[in-house]
Amino acid sequence: MDPSYQLLADKLHRQIDARTYLPGDRLPSVRELAKDHGFSLETVLHAFRLLENKGLVEARVRSGFYVREPRLRLIAAPTKTQTIFRAKDVAVSSLRHQTVTLGTSKHVVPLGLSLLGSEVLPVRKLAQTAASAARRYPGETSNQGPPAGIELLRQQLAQRANAWGCFLSPDDFVITCGASEALHLALRAVSQPGDIILVESPTYFGVLEIIQGLGLRVVELATDPVQGIDLGDLENALQRFNRVAACLLVTNCSNPLGYSLSTKTKHNLVRLLAKFGVPLIEDDIFGELHRPETERPKVAKSFDQDGSVILIGSFSKTLAPGLRVGWIVPGKFHDRVLELKSATSLATPSLPQLTVAEFLKFGSFDAHLRRLRKFLAEQVYRFSCAIAENFPASTRISRPSGGFLLWIELEEDFDALELAAEALNRFRIAVAPGNIFSATGERYTNCFRVSCGHAFSPRFAEAIQTVGRLAARSSAPRRMANSR
């Protein structure tokens, strides 16, 4: 039998077809539908996302779901990707490095890195908090803290973990220099060089970079742009390969595609991996940036029975990337991770940790998050519209379940690398070319990722226009050349 979200989606679809709701009409709210028909909020949302993906409805920020004007061009979601059942070394990529380096340059339009603009970060309040933290804790600021991190911050994190579905205590956490260090520690704790890491594909390039640096290999699992990985594929991979050291996934608002695994998939995922004795490294860095109309998605860690789920997060996507404060809940790998942490960097700088701890305690972090979610949903919508308007008709765009990243897929023979290079060199616009999201750099050559972490100003409108023009121009002659 179809799952209940599918049944609900079908019912709503029929209602729309039957002109129960006209184009432009607002559909009942998620809460109303859930209450009236006894569904969970998640089921209703899932149904809406299916309809959205078919182009039948659209989400409007702070408002709800509306029936779409059918005359508006339907933007397709990216195609489902394929699993490649082969363990691959990750190729060194100077492009990945270039993407990171240029991403923080003031002289380029920053569509490349997943960084938030200053206009949406609580810049002044954070500076005040940092100043008062320094004055309040002068000794802690100067002295080297414990390798696990400042206890004040670990307390705050443990309290927040309830919202993720976990019961955790301060001692479960190790504070890190951003999620990058956390990923690095997690991978080192569970693997030996040559081991295989199962990743979703496309994969955040930073993860590939770390995997390459540790001499690990990857198997790239297929993903659906809405559902994420397929557990059948995962099981298949677990059966085929015997040196699988871990499965590493962004379970909520993934990077780059933006899907979130359903609660049920998370549960089954944890069960399946436990059956094979393979740890899950769960990167929840975008978890707080779910869509404003939805609940905070749970983490797979909440289903962890034996400590084999390693949960990772950060404040870089919610508060300030400049603080470089991340964290890891290493589960049964706690001692090993702590050893590696103290051997690599002794301790995380104290002042950024104190700043975050004070902000969490006194800075109305949750109110900030609510504003941030609305802001980001709005930018994602505006960037999506601009891309739809300015790009070739065949362009496919992801509909993220949160976060602020868009995955753009052009026609198959399109060379996104060439586009990225021209955008950067001629127009100082940075986008992240798709191939850096694959292990060998050979896949997703017709895709790129666009970050919507800034307010959609005329500067960004113009940049999208420019990139759209490049996309239109370079796909036209190419097709002509092919037809010769």
Add this chain to the structure above:
Amino acid sequence: MDPSYQLLADKLHRQIDARTYLPGDRLPSVRELAKDHGFSLETVLHAFRLLENKGLVEARVRSGFYVREPRLRLIAAPTKTQTIFRAKDVAVSSLRHQTVTLGTSKHVVPLGLSLLGSEVLPVRKLAQTAASAARRYPGETSNQGPPAGIELLRQQLAQRANAWGCFLSPDDFVITCGASEALHLALRAVSQPGDIILVESPTYFGVLEIIQGLGLRVVELATDPVQGIDLGDLENALQRFNRVAACLLVTNCSNPLGYSLSTKTKHNLVRLLAKFGVPLIEDDIFGELHRPETERPKVAKSFDQDGSVILIGSFSKTLAPGLRVGWIVPGKFHDRVLELKSATSLATPSLPQLTVAEFLKFGSFDAHLRRLRKFLAEQVYRFSCAIAENFPASTRISRPSGGFLLWIELEEDFDALELAAEALNRFRIAVAPGNIFSATGERYTNCFRVSCGHAFSPRFAEAIQTVGRLAARSSAPRRMANSR
């Protein structure tokens, strides 16, 4: 022919023997001798150190060198160590980890880690600087900075490098999370797993930990407690082993023995390594903490012709370990190091960097350093005296040329590990047992390191008494048992 410092030392020795200067008399100052006889300051200092090591003279803080009372017991320097011409894997050591973890606990007397006490750090001033940096640069505090680090700080460092004998520019520097990350990046940039790193022995245990983590091997070079490594041994090792990826040394105020390589040795060292095409990783973390009566020692990097010297430093030993601000001048490995940096931790937190930059610019860092050097020299003297008083007569103590570490050598059959464990478990006193300064944990089992980074208060006097009592007690029955 003997080197000139040897000749000068002989002359002064003869003068003392001939009662030109009586016990308690102050010898001519370093500057006077240098001026009067046309020596360099370094030559005179070297001569004084030879005399000091023979127990003929003693340095008194802020004052100069004095003829020693001959009836005072002569404390011998540690014995010269041996080179082991065998490439060794570094053993995992939970002891090293324990040393780091306990080192920052408030409940133990901190003689274990090389950390400075709050009383000597500019805690209030630094907190004020951090607060004003946060308010002055709110955007930079929140936003992710460039992987190479904040330019303001790199500028300050490049200006300071003149005093180390180097001409450097901001672009030569990459800012890191402490010297630990810098060492990690340097080693990764020059080596592949299985490669050999030439290290001085005893070696700072943090370096061994990093080497172990990267799957590298070491060859441990002999050291003299005053002169440091022997270049003959080094050449021998370079000839014998063909997978030498780098030589890693603390060239100034080494850890744990406290020697500084002479300027001439540094020059020859760089030439020798260049001949074999082997990079030098120069850890200058204690370079600013030379003895107050001496000049800032030059770095080997100042003799670098082709960029194969990688220079590393930090503000953890001079300003605040809690900031975790270190740096690396990677020379010809610049691009590789920057790539690894951005792949491992993206960027160093901004606020600690801004705090250091502002402190360097406005905080009278040099005045602070002058006070710090005097303070540390005094503590090293007071801790040394206390150890001499409270430990068995056969105890040997290093006479560091700077920094704030003492290396204590007990009789050969002594078990320092047992002593460290008892001191910790029964008396909550942390010392660093000697064996963690060797690759396999089998050497220096009769040694331990004591940190003198705190004011010698009654708490420390008592701790030294306690450890001395343990040392006396456990060596007595052991010798009796041996004589049976």
